[in-house]
Amino acid sequence: MASKLLSRALRFKTFGSKQSPSKRNFYLYTPEPFHPFPDRHPDWKSALEAVRAVKSGDKIFLHGAAATPVRLVEALAEHSINHNLKDIEIIHIHTEGPASFTKPEFEGVIRSNSLFIGSNVREAVNRGSADCTPIFLSEIPLLFRRNIINLDVALISVSYPDEHGYCSLGPSVDCTRAAVQNAKVIIGLVNHNMPRTFGDSMIHQSHIDVMVEDKYTPLPERPPKPLTDVETEIGRLIAENLVHDGATLQMGIGSIPDAVLSQLGNHWNLGVHTEMFSDGIIDLVEKGVITNSKKVIQTGKIVSSFAVGSRKLYDFMDNNPYVCMLDVSFTNSTAIICQNPKVTAINSCIMVDLTGVGGQVDFIRGAALGLDGLGKPIIAMPSTTKKGESKIVPVIAEGSGVTTTRAHVHYIVTEYGIAYLFGKTLRQRAYELIKIAHPSHRESLEKAAFDRLKCMPCP
Structure with a gap:
C-alpha cells in the first residue's frame, strides 16, 4: 500500500504549460490540494480556451449545487460541438442551471452521469440519454479515492485567491474535495461572487491548472418560498x-x-x-x-x-x-x-x-x-x-x-x-x-x- 501511495505521490501533474514530478501530501487516501507549490501558477484563460483541455472519451467532474460553474458548462457544450467530440462523460451531483449538455443534440457527444438526480437532468434520465448511479452521498468520495472512477478533468468554482494564494470551494465542498484530489486537470472558474468558506473548502491556486475569471455572474439562488x-x-x-x-x-x-x-x-x-x-x-x-x-x-x-x-x-x-x-x-x-x-x-x-x-x-x-x-x-x-x-x-x-x-x-x-x-x-x-x-x-x-x-x- 505504501509503495502504491508513493508512486502516486510522484506522478506527473501539469501546471499550465509546465510539467514536472511533484511530491504531494495525502488526505485520507489521495493527494491533498492544500499546500502551495513554489513558483507554480495557473494559466489564466477565457472559458473556451480553458475547456480545450477536454477531449473525446474524457471523464469530467462538474462542481454542483450553488457552486455550479455555469460559464464553464456553456463553454464545454460549445467546444464539444465545434470540435466534433464524442463519448464525454460528465459526473456530478445536483447542479444548478439548464444543464444544456443533456439536450438531444448532445447524444453521443456528452452523457450525464448523475450521482444525485436534479430536476434539470431528470427528463434526460427518463428518456435513456443520461445515466444515474444510485449511491449514498457519504460514499461518493470513495468512488474517487478508491479509483473506481478516474477523472480526466474537474470543472470547479472557486473564490478569488487571497494574498497567500488560497481559493475556497465556497458553498459546495461535498464530494468536490475528493474529485479534485483525483482529477488529472483542474479548471477553476474564479467567481468574484463566491463566498469564502472554511474547513475542507480551501485549495491552493498552484494545484489549479487553468483559471477563468468571472467578475459578474451571481451564484444560483434558491430563496425560501412562502410556507403553506x-x-x-x-x-x-x-x-x-x-x-x-x-x-x-x-x-x-x-x-x-x-x-x-x-x-x-x-x-x-x-x-x-x-x-x-x-x-x-x-x-x-x-x-x-x-x-x-x-x-x-x-x-x-x-x-x-x-x-x-x-x-x-x-x-x-x-x-x-x-x-x-x-x-x-x-x-x-x-x-x-x-x-x-x-x-x-x-x-x-x-x-x-x-x-x-x-x-x-x-x-x-x-x-x-x-x-x-x-x-x-x-x-x-x-x-x-x-x-x-x-x-x-x-x-x-x-x-x-x-x-x-x-x-x-x-x-x-x-x-x-x-x-x-x-x-x-x-x-x-x-x-x-x-x-x-x-x-x-x-x-x-x-x-x-x-x-x-x-x-x-x-x-
Missing part, C-alpha cells in the same frame, strides 16, 4: 414535540425543513451538523437559538457539506469562521453523527407505504444510533400531493426508488399528527400511519392494509 398552512402545521408539530433544547439538527432541503426552522425561535442551544442548509438557520443564529455549544463534534461551529439559498445566505457564509464546510464523507458519517447530543434529523419524502418507508439514510441512521439514546429520525410530508392523492400508500409505486427501509424510520409526521413506528409490528405501523393520513383516504388505506396484512390494523 399545511407546512406550517407540520413545522409546529415537529418543533413543539420532537425538537428539544440542546439538540443537534440535520435538515434536508425544501419547505418542510424550513417550516420546522421557522418554529424554533423559543428553543435554546441548538446545534447544526447537517448535509446541507439554507436561509432558515440565519435568523436562529442571529437570535442566539443556534449556538452549537452542546455539540461534541466541531463544538461551537455550524457543520455542513454544501448550502443552497439566497444571496443573504451566501453573504452570511462569506469569511465566517462560524461556518465549517467539510467533506461529505465526514459530515454524513454515521459514526460521527451519532456522537452529537439529541441528533434530530428532519427530512421529507415523496411517499411512505403502510409499513413505513422514506428517504435520507445517513442522518436517519445517525440519529437512530445516537450515543445518548435521544436521537430522533424524522420523515415529514404533507398527507396528500397537490392533486389530492394520498402520500401514504398501500405499497410504493413500481419503479420508485427506495432510499430508507422500514427499519430505519422512527417518526413520520404529517399535518394530522406524529406516527411513532420504532418497535411496532406491521399492523401497528399501518394503524399509526392511517391515523395521520388525510381523512378522505383513511377508509381506503384501512381496506388496503387488511388486504395486504390479512388482519386489521390495530394499536
Whole structure:
C-alpha cells in the first residue's frame, strides 16, 4: 500500500504549460490540494480556451449545487460541438442551471452521469440519454479515492485567491474535495461572487491548472418560498414535540425543513451538523437559538457539506469562521453523527407505504444510533400531493426508488399528527400511519392494509 501511495505521490501533474514530478501530501487516501507549490501558477484563460483541455472519451467532474460553474458548462457544450467530440462523460451531483449538455443534440457527444438526480437532468434520465448511479452521498468520495472512477478533468468554482494564494470551494465542498484530489486537470472558474468558506473548502491556486475569471455572474439562488398552512402545521408539530433544547439538527432541503426552522425561535442551544442548509438557520443564529455549544463534534461551529439559498445566505457564509464546510464523507458519517447530543434529523419524502418507508439514510441512521439514546429520525410530508392523492400508500409505486427501509424510520409526521413506528409490528405501523393520513383516504388505506396484512390494523 505504501509503495502504491508513493508512486502516486510522484506522478506527473501539469501546471499550465509546465510539467514536472511533484511530491504531494495525502488526505485520507489521495493527494491533498492544500499546500502551495513554489513558483507554480495557473494559466489564466477565457472559458473556451480553458475547456480545450477536454477531449473525446474524457471523464469530467462538474462542481454542483450553488457552486455550479455555469460559464464553464456553456463553454464545454460549445467546444464539444465545434470540435466534433464524442463519448464525454460528465459526473456530478445536483447542479444548478439548464444543464444544456443533456439536450438531444448532445447524444453521443456528452452523457450525464448523475450521482444525485436534479430536476434539470431528470427528463434526460427518463428518456435513456443520461445515466444515474444510485449511491449514498457519504460514499461518493470513495468512488474517487478508491479509483473506481478516474477523472480526466474537474470543472470547479472557486473564490478569488487571497494574498497567500488560497481559493475556497465556497458553498459546495461535498464530494468536490475528493474529485479534485483525483482529477488529472483542474479548471477553476474564479467567481468574484463566491463566498469564502472554511474547513475542507480551501485549495491552493498552484494545484489549479487553468483559471477563468468571472467578475459578474451571481451564484444560483434558491430563496425560501412562502410556507403553506399545511407546512406550517407540520413545522409546529415537529418543533413543539420532537425538537428539544440542546439538540443537534440535520435538515434536508425544501419547505418542510424550513417550516420546522421557522418554529424554533423559543428553543435554546441548538446545534447544526447537517448535509446541507439554507436561509432558515440565519435568523436562529442571529437570535442566539443556534449556538452549537452542546455539540461534541466541531463544538461551537455550524457543520455542513454544501448550502443552497439566497444571496443573504451566501453573504452570511462569506469569511465566517462560524461556518465549517467539510467533506461529505465526514459530515454524513454515521459514526460521527451519532456522537452529537439529541441528533434530530428532519427530512421529507415523496411517499411512505403502510409499513413505513422514506428517504435520507445517513442522518436517519445517525440519529437512530445516537450515543445518548435521544436521537430522533424524522420523515415529514404533507398527507396528500397537490392533486389530492394520498402520500401514504398501500405499497410504493413500481419503479420508485427506495432510499430508507422500514427499519430505519422512527417518526413520520404529517399535518394530522406524529406516527411513532420504532418497535411496532406491521399492523401497528399501518394503524399509526392511517391515523395521520388525510381523512378522505383513511377508509381506503384501512381496506388496503387488511388486504395486504390479512388482519386489521390495530394499536
